[in-house]
Amino acid sequence: MxxxxxxxxxxxxxxxxxxxxxxxxxLGLAVIFGMLNIINFAHxxxxxxxxxxxxxxxxxxxxxxxxxxILAPLAVGLFGxxxxxxxLKWIANLDHLYGLLLTFGLALIIQGVFQNYFxxxxxxxxxxxxxxxxxxxxxxxxxxYRGWVVIFSLIVCIATWFLIERTRLGAYLRAATENPTLVxxxxxxxxxxxxxxxxxxxxxxxxxxxLSAPINQVRPLMGADLIIVVFAVVVIGGMGSIMGSIITGFxxxxxxxxxxxxxxxxxxxxxxxxxxxxxxxxxxxxxxxxA
Amino acid sequence: xxxxxxxxxxxxxLSLAMAGIAMAQDKTVKIGSLSDQSGLYADLGGxxxxxxxxxxxxxSGLMAKGWKIDIISGxxxxxxxxxxxxxxxxxxxxxxxxxxxxxxxxxxxxxNNVVKEKNGVYINSGAATSDLxxxxxxxxxxxxxxxTYMLAHSTGQAMxxxxxxxxxxLTADYAFGAALERDTTEVIKANGGxxxxxxxxxxxxxxxxxxxxxxxxSKAKVIGLANAGGDTTNSIKQAAEFGIAKGGQKxxxxxxxxxxxxxxxxxxxxxxxxxxxxxxxxxxxTREFSKKFAARMKxxxxxxxxxxGVYAGLIHYFKALEALGxxxxxxxKVVAKMKELPTDDPLFGQxxxxxxxxxxxxxxxxxxxxxxxSKAPWDFYKLAGTVPADQAFTPIxxxxxxxxxx
Numbered sequence: 001m002x003x004x005x006x007x008x009x010x011x012x013x014x015x016x017x018x019x020x021x022x023x024x025x026x027l028g029l030a031v032i033f034g035m036l037n038i039i040n041f042a043h044x045x046x047x048x049x050x051x052x053x054x055x056x057x058x059x060x061x062x063x064x065x066x067x068x069x070i071l072a073p074l075a076v077g078l079f080g081x082x083x084x085x086x087x088l089k090w091i092a093n094l095d096h097l098y099g100l101l102l103t104f105g106l107a108l109i110i111q112g113v114f115q116n117y118f119x120x121x122x123x124x125x126x127x128x129x130x131x132x133x134x135x136x137x138x139x140x141x142x143x144x145y146r147g148w149v150v151i152f153s154l155i156v157c158i159a160t161w162f163l164i165e166r167t168r169l170g171a172y173l174r175a176a177t178e179n180p181t182l183v184x185x186x187x188x189x190x191x192x193x194x195x196x197x198x199x200x201x202x203x204x205x206x207x208x209x210x211l212s213a214p215i216n217q218v219r220p221l222m223g224a225d226l227i228i229v230v231f232a233v234v235v236i237g238g239m240g241s242i243m244g245s246i247i248t249g250f251x252x253x254x255x256x257x258x259x260x261x262x263x264x265x266x267x268x269x270x271x272x273x274x275x276x277x278x279x280x281x282x283x284x285x286x287x288x289x290x291a
Numbered sequence: 292x293x294x295x296x297x298x299x300x301x302x303x304x305l306s307l308a309m310a311g312i313a314m315a316q317d318k319t320v321k322i323g324s325l326s327d328q329s330g331l332y333a334d335l336g337g338x339x340x341x342x343x344x345x346x347x348x349x350x351s352g353l354m355a356k357g358w359k360i361d362i363i364s365g366x367x368x369x370x371x372x373x374x375x376x377x378x379x380x381x382x383x384x385x386x387x388x389x390x391x392x393x394x395x396x397x398x399x400x401x402x403n404n405v406v407k408e409k410n411g412v413y414i415n416s417g418a419a420t421s422d423l424x425x426x427x428x429x430x431x432x433x434x435x436x437x438x439t440y441m442l443a444h445s446t447g448q449a450m451x452x453x454x455x456x457x458x459x460x461l462t463a464d465y466a467f468g469a470a471l472e473r474d475t476t477e478v479i480k481a482n483g484g485x486x487x488x489x490x491x492x493x494x495x496x497x498x499x500x501x502x503x504x505x506x507x508x509s510k511a512k513v514i515g516l517a518n519a520g521g522d523t524t525n526s527i528k529q530a531a532e533f534g535i536a537k538g539g540q541k542x543x544x545x546x547x548x549x550x551x552x553x554x555x556x557x558x559x560x561x562x563x564x565x566x567x568x569x570x571x572x573x574x575x576x577t578r579e580f581s582k583k584f585a586a587r588m589k590x591x592x593x594x595x596x597x598x599x600g601v602y603a604g605l606i607h608y609f610k611a612l613e614a615l616g617x618x619x620x621x622x623x624k625v626v627a628k629m630k631e632l633p634t635d636d637p638l639f640g641q642x643x644x645x646x647x648x649x650x651x652x653x654x655x656x657x658x659x660x661x662x663x664x665s666k667a668p669w670d671f672y673k674l675a676g677t678v679p680a681d682q683a684f685t686p687i688x689x690x691x692x693x694x695x696x697x
Contacts, residue, residue, distance in 0.1 A: 015501075219521070
């Protein structure tokens with residue numbers, strides 16, 4: 001096969017777009033795991049709820065894409081906080097496995113409910129007018145919306161990283177993960193912080209859902225299809241590492257894009273092959289702490 | 292003592308004889324609707340197909356005549372091994388007589404073998420592969436609704452004749468995609484066109500941008516979508532995003548269902564041309580059935596062509612059973628009767644089943660309406676042409692089915 005440089009750069013860019021979704025989703029997972037030690041299997045379901053929230057806002061309340069970008073993650077984040085307060089809180093001190101099973105069950109229930117009412121083929125959501133069309137980059141035709149997705153998710157990822165790693169609030173949070181009793185002794189409301197953090201992680205997933213609504217179908221199973229890949233991303237990047245999950249997210253998007261060009265049949269397995277390789281060499285992930 | 296034994300023996304003999312009589316007049320039927328109940332094909336088959344089967348049982352009139360009809364459903368999850376396991380269990384444990392629907396050609400072919408081995412009845416509506424009535428044909432199988440030959444010769448041929456003589460394929464990487472690409476390639480070549488390239492993508496792919504870019508740089512006049520369900524809707528939606536049509540390339544949606552059009556939205560789907568053998572708004576009879584059907588669907592959807600095929604196939608199956616007088620629990624015998632009787636149902640009209648198991652009826656070329664032309668929630672299609680029944684499917688003399696060599 002002759003390698004066409006133009007086509008190759010186009011594939012790299014396309015990979016970066018998919019990488020944005022991986023990054024946003026794995027970031028949320030990393031935040032939740034890093035701070036709460038919960039393996040959040042409901043992440044795909046809340047991603048889907050984000051997309052549906054955008055759809056409802058548009059079709060029931062007539063609220064467009066831009067407000068939905070804020071309102072949908074807020075609403076779904078609130079749902080996440082209720083979930084944390086009413087269910088996850090009670091198993092916080094148990095083995096990881098309990099959290100995994102509970103969130104997995106929740107994901108199945110949420111998806112089942114949506115599927116019952118909306119079927120499996122999905123609903124259309126139009127690209128907002130301001131981002132319609134595309135530009136010719138010479139080597140490819142880039143839909144403006146996709147460009148927007150890359151830039152916007154990059155900003156969100158960096159802002160989240162900054163919030164957790166570089167601010168006082170983030171420092172409290174990290175301290176609370178290490179030693180909740182001591183942090184409480186300083187008069188900080190740790191349970192509230194935990195709830196807010198879970199809300200943040202869930203909100204990030206919902207935001208990814210809103211971003212993807214105009215590209216993919218708004219479908220009950222959109223998250224279930226993606227979540228396994230995202231977990232692989234998190235495992236490769238190292239569970240709980242914020243920067244690790246962002247970088248791995250984008251990098252894996254690119255690797256997957258290249259696979260689609262050179263050997264498309266393997267495009268949905270390449271991530272898992274990489275995961276196996278990384279686990280063999282470095283079980284804690286590329287940037288992870290030793291367990 | 293002696294008396295007791297002889298009484299016991301007499302009793303056994305009597306009950307055996309009774310059982311024999313009951314056998315001869317067995318009027319119980321068990322039907323399994325095997326489908327993708329929750330994945331990408333669930334809306335075009337799935338629970339709607341089970342409903343269609345129930346409605347067929349109700350409308351057949353057999354229940355009033357003392358027949359007992361049971362309908363169960365199963366989820367094959369688009370996996371051939373799961374599909375054939377369910378089929379085996381249905382025949383061996385649950386005593387199922389007939390399996391209907393089975394979308395996904397990979398699963399359909401696997402189940403085809405099981406039904407033949409167990410001598411059941413197989414009325415396939417959901418799968419596309421034309422192999423079911425050619426290389427893999429079986430005396431137990433009727434392929435009802437559509438197939439890859441039909442799709443290739445209607446949509447494919449129409450595209451080539453309209454000047455689309457160079458093609459690039461986006462093909463779902465399993466039995467169905469391969470069959471559809473093969474059959475369409477034959478049509479393209481026969482009409483003087485050529486295939487300049489293609490990619491095989493995994494089933495259930497969310498992002499097609501990479502493949503679409505390859506299609507774009509191939510400069511082919513037509514991009515043939517040899518995929519189905521969610522894969523097709525994502526391809527079409529993303530093709531619009533990448534300006535495929537503006538670049539002068541045309542999309543050929545070789546297989547498109549009404550549920551797909553709904554998912555894409557008329558704004559993006561308008562103008563697409565494709566082929567189906569059933570549409571709810573074809574005539575008074577289809578409208579009447581669809582209204583009843585939609586009222587019983589959770590999301591109020593009218594029947595897809597696959598669900599319509601499940602209904603019509605079973606209506607014909609029940610006619611064959613009635614003609615036989617009882618259920619012989621002998622699949623090949625029932626299917627032979629189905630082939631012998633002419634078909635006539637409200638959804639597909641009059642037709643017949645060929646010796647290779649192929650159900651024959653017309654194909655309809657549809658075009659998706661503009662949003663301004665659509666007057667009702669599911670008012671999506673304009674009829675653009677009809678392929679007569681005798682031309683829509685593989686001519687019987689060209690079928691490679693072994694049943695035909697006698």
